[in-house]
Amino acid sequence: MEGKTLKLRFFGRMLDHLGCGAYHGPAAALAEMVANAWDADAENVNIGLPDDLAGKITVEDDGNGMTFEECEQKYLNVGYDRRRGNPAAQTEAKKRNVMGRKGIGKFACFGIANTVEVETVSGATGEKTSFVMDADSLRGKEYLERDGRIPAETAGPSEAMKGRHGTRVTLSKLTIARKIGRQFPTSLARRFLVHQTAGGFEVKVNGVPIPQSMDMSNVEFGFPGDYPAGKEPDGLKTESGWGVENLKGGNHAVKWRVGFQKAPISDGELRGITVFANGKLANKAFFFDVTGAPAGQHGQGYMFGQVVADFLDQQEIDVMSTERQRVNWDLAETQELLGWGQERTKQLLRLWGKLRADSKLKALEDQFSDVKKRLDSLKARERKTVKKVLTQLAQADSLSAEQYRSLADSFLTAWENGRLKELWSEIADSDNISAEKLLGMLVETDVIAALNVAEGIKTKLTAITELKHRVSKGQLERAVRDHVANNPWMIEPGLELYRKETSVSAVIKEAAGESGLVDENHKGRVDLVLSSGTDLVVMEFMRPGLALDADHMARCQRYVYAIRAGIINNPKFKSVAGCIVADNVTRDPAMNLMMADLTDHGIRVYDWESLLDDAKSRWDDYLEILVKRGREDGRLTALLDGVT
Numbered sequence: 001m002e003g004k005t006l007k008l009r010f011f012g013r014m015l016d017h018l019g020c021g022a023y024h025g026p027a028a029a030l031a032e033m034v035a036n037a038w039d040a041d042a043e044n045v046n047i048g049l050p051d052d053l054a055g056k057i058t059v060e061d062d063g064n065g066m067t068f069e070e071c072e073q074k075y076l077n078v079g080y081d082r083r084r085g086n087p088a089a090q091t092e093a094k095k096r097n098v099m100g101r102k103g104i105g106k107f108a109c110f111g112i113a114n115t116v117e118v119e120t121v122s123g124a125t126g127e128k129t130s131f132v133m134d135a136d137s138l139r140g141k142e143y144l145e146r147d148g149r150i151p152a153e154t155a156g157p158s159e160a161m162k163g164r165h166g167t168r169v170t171l172s173k174l175t176i177a178r179k180i181g182r183q184f185p186t187s188l189a190r191r192f193l194v195h196q197t198a199g200g201f202e203v204k205v206n207g208v209p210i211p212q213s214m215d216m217s218n219v220e221f222g223f224p225g226d227y228p229a230g231k232e233p234d235g236l237k238t239e240s241g242w243g244v245e246n247l248k249g250g251n252h253a254v255k256w257r258v259g260f261q262k263a264p265i266s267d268g269e270l271r272g273i274t275v276f277a278n279g280k281l282a283n284k285a286f287f288f289d290v291t292g293a294p295a296g297q298h299g300q301g302y303m304f305g306q307v308v309a310d311f312l313d314q315q316e317i318d319v320m321s322t323e324r325q326r327v328n329w330d331l332a333e334t335q336e337l338l339g340w341g342q343e344r345t346k347q348l349l350r351l352w353g354k355l356r357a358d359s360k361l362k363a364l365e366d367q368f369s370d371v372k373k374r375l376d377s378l379k380a381r382e383r384k385t386v387k388k389v390l391t392q393l394a395q396a397d398s399l400s401a402e403q404y405r406s407l408a409d410s411f412l413t414a415w416e417n418g419r420l421k422e423l424w425s426e427i428a429d430s431d432n433i434s435a436e437k438l439l440g441m442l443v444e445t446d447v448i449a450a451l452n453v454a455e456g457i458k459t460k461l462t463a464i465t466e467l468k469h470r471v472s473k474g475q476l477e478r479a480v481r482d483h484v485a486n487n488p489w490m491i492e493p494g495l496e497l498y499r500k501e502t503s504v505s506a507v508i509k510e511a512a513g514e515s516g517l518v519d520e521n522h523k524g525r526v527d528l529v530l531s532s533g534t535d536l537v538v539m540e541f542m543r544p545g546l547a548l549d550a551d552h553m554a555r556c557q558r559y560v561y562a563i564r565a566g567i568i569n570n571p572k573f574k575s576v577a578g579c580i581v582a583d584n585v586t587r588d589p590a591m592n593l594m595m596a597d598l599t600d601h602g603i604r605v606y607d608w609e610s611l612l613d614d615a616k617s618r619w620d621d622y623l624e625i626l627v628k629r630g631r632e633d634g635r636l637t638a639l640l641d642g643v644t
Contacts, residue, residue, distance in 0.1 A: 005149040006072045006131055025112070026180050027187040028325070030059060032108035033169060034192065034203055035099040035280055037061035040167065041091050046204045047188075049180050057113065057171040057180075064093070065122045065165040068129045068154050075106055075118075076150070094200070097278040097310065110135050113171035123165030126158035134173075178568050185210040190274065191281040193308065214274075214306050216241075219259035221355055223305075223348060231351065233344070242308075247336045251311075254337065256344070258305030260352050265304060266533035268575045273305040273345065275327060275337075277313035282320050283327040288341030299352040303345075309337055357394035360404055361387065374412055386415055461619050468612045488530055488539070501531035504567060508538075511562035515555045534574040538563055541581050548582035553594055553605065556580045560603050578603035581611055 030047055037045045040063025048058040066075060089098045109116045114135040121128045131152035155161075189210040192203070203210050216222055224236060224243035237244045242255045258273065265271045272285030287300055312319055315333050320326070329338045365372045375383050390408050488498060508529060528539040540556050542548055548556075560578035567573045578598075585591070585607045595605045606614075 002154055004068065004152050004154055006068070006076060006152045026057075026176060026184060027191065029108040029111045030057070031188060031191045031281070032106065033059040034188070036106060037063050037167070038096060038201060038279070039091060039098050039100050040064045041094045041096065042166065043200050044202055044204070046207060049184070049206055050174075051179075053174050053176065053179060055174075057174065058168060059171075060166065060168040062166040064124070065167055066120045066129065067122045067125055067127045068152070070122070071118070071120065071129050071131070071152070078107075097313075099278055099280050099313075109169065109171050112174060112176050114173035114175060115171070117170040117172070118167065119170075120167040121161055121165050122157075123162055125156065126161035126165075127154065127156040128158075128161060129154050177565060181568070183574075187269075190269070193276050193279045193306070214257070214259070214304070216257075216259055218261055220262040220302075220359070221352060222259045223257065223351075226355070227351075228355075233347070245340070247340050249336050252309070252336065253311075254340065255308040256305065258303065258344075258348055260299060260302045260356075261304070262302075264301040264533065266535065266574070268535055268577070270304050271301060272303065273307055273341065275307045275309055275312070275341075277308075277320070278310050280313075281325065282309070282312050284325045288338060288345050289329065290342050290345050299349045299356075302352070303349070307337075307341065312337070357391050360394035361390050364390070364405060364408055371408065371412070386412070461616060464612055464616050464619065468609075468616070488528070498530035498532045498537060501529045501536060503572070504529060504536070504563070504570070507563055507566035511559050511566060514562045515559035531573070534572065536563075536567070536573050536576045537579060538576060539579045539581065542583065546582065547584050547586050548580065548605065548607075549586045550591060550594060552582075553580070553591075553598070557598060557601075557603060576602070580605045582607055 033047075034045055037059075040061065042061035042063030045059065045061045048056075048060070050056055090096060091098060115132065116134075117130070117132045119128070119130045129152055131150050133150060185205045185208070188203070188205070189212065222241075224232065224238050225241065227236075233245065235245055239255070242257050244253060244255050246253050256273075269285060272287050274281065274285045275283035285304065287303075312327060312334065317331070317333065319328050319331055319334055327334055329335070365375065375386065378386060394404055528541070530537045530539070538560055540559060542552065546552070556578070560576060564576045567576065580598075580603065582605075585595075585605060598605060
């Protein structure tokens, strides 16, 4: 083979921004290699994973390959625009929508490895080109002294080699902290649709095809298919299980499908709706920034889905982040989709609550013959009213089947023996049922289920108000903090179904030592680890009187990261979220940016005042919803008295 050189047209230090700084983890980095294969009109991509960190990762495709000149002028040309200024560009042979845009995805591999070896054979000429890029070398003087030249080996052109076209990328000197686990194929699959929606493109990991990016096999309700007649959005069309709609402006179309599982989704990465553009991830799963307390809000724990919005990737400006996990929703080009997503998310959550309630009641009658007998023993009109109340009760999203069974039994007993029955008898004995009496009966049945829940919420709000008072007086003694640890709903309503987790205490202790949270400045703090399913929430309460500054924040961040690393091989848990709580937080622009960055990585920062205000606001919203559901019945509105 003849020896030549290639010129890499940027300074080596840029690798820190294009690799490590932009792509976090194997799935994000290797997804760029898959996208490159798609753009090269490949039909097959195989990712080979090593048995340990001393091994190598390979990505091999049967795409067009590259000539020596293409390696230099396109592949090694940082920021090269594959689309040549045409956002809707397609590949030449297979007419695929091009995924590449920024011209830096090829360097994503430096986020997980120090050495990248490329071997490519051009399908056009049969020319073979091989070269190696080493991150340490590119950052050093040797690279600069060579004027950016990279040694390369070439052979051909050759007619015989044309049939062996394609590219093989080998990654060595891996920089990842742990072996790539069994979840990798699933994580990779979630970043693409093309492997399941486009013919002639298959992605494998160690020779096994990656799974579907959305599993509909365990859903209780799937949309658009489960829309009741007459409840479909205006203009909705259904194509092969996908809903197709035009946005309000009429210029862009979206495809979507949403499912609700029968049980809460244990994997936090799957909760929410994922947005794709041109077959590739554009925004990781979220709820289109729906805020407040929409009806059916607990359904978010059951909800997952996909939206295809190709127009996002065909704008004149780039609306997606470097690693393609977030869309910039503040742009005019994305506002229409954001508004549509919020409207559709809220609508589906409401509909889920109604359908689930109907399903719960039917299951109650089917599974428990005594309930059916008791209902059947009622008069027709009486039975209709009771069923209506039981259906409304079933819309309490957080009730498990057993809890619903218990509450339904209590309500039936109240109806059979209490004043509800007396009210019904009074109306039944009347010759003429006045609208006022009928409304009174309906209000009574509407409110009965809400009263128990509302009283519980008022108790919680009273407790939060008392805690706020003690915090304002600086009374954050350990007993108070321990009480919060045992009742986490006081600071976060979403933690009501979480419990203390003690099985990882050794990991917690080791993480505290690694992060420096064991010295004199941090004594008196309280750790709390909660779990629900496969999710962990680590709450770090700073020592009373200690303001949270940049140094403490960095320690707490390392603390959470160390815990994540410590449980990586624990099959019981899949995700770790963090929450840092301090008496007060040092505020300056840099700190605000640091806190925003932590939030993006699943770690939230609060001071006590803002944390309790947020928790109280959420419980207030929930209580107001119950009051409205009861049509402002006096017993419910009275519960609001004294809640400040």
